[in-house]
Amino acid sequence: MYDEDDDFDEYEDDGEWRPGECDHCFGGDENGVTATGPLGPVYCACFIGQGAAPEDCVCGPED
Incomplete structure (x- = not known):
């Protein structure tokens, strides 16, 4: 149930990707x-402008 007094800050570090993050x-x-999956291609968020800014992006080839 939704509680108006709920502090949403506790959910910020739940491990899920958020827009603006790498x-x-x-x-x-x-x-x-x-x-590429059954619903179409999956893009790198930073590459398509939904992730981090280029200077904050840490994506790259797998080691």
């Missing part, structure tokens, strides 16, 4: 595609 993907192909 998604730590392996970079993907030249179009930023990291995988």
Whole structure:
């Protein structure tokens, strides 16, 4: 049940990706595609402008 007094700050570090954060993907192909699934391609968030700014992006090739 929703509680208006609920402090949402406690949910900020739940391990889920949020817009504006680097998604730590392996970079993907030249179009930023990291995988293709039944619903279509999955993109690197930083590459398509939904993740971190270029200077804060840590995506790259897998080691």
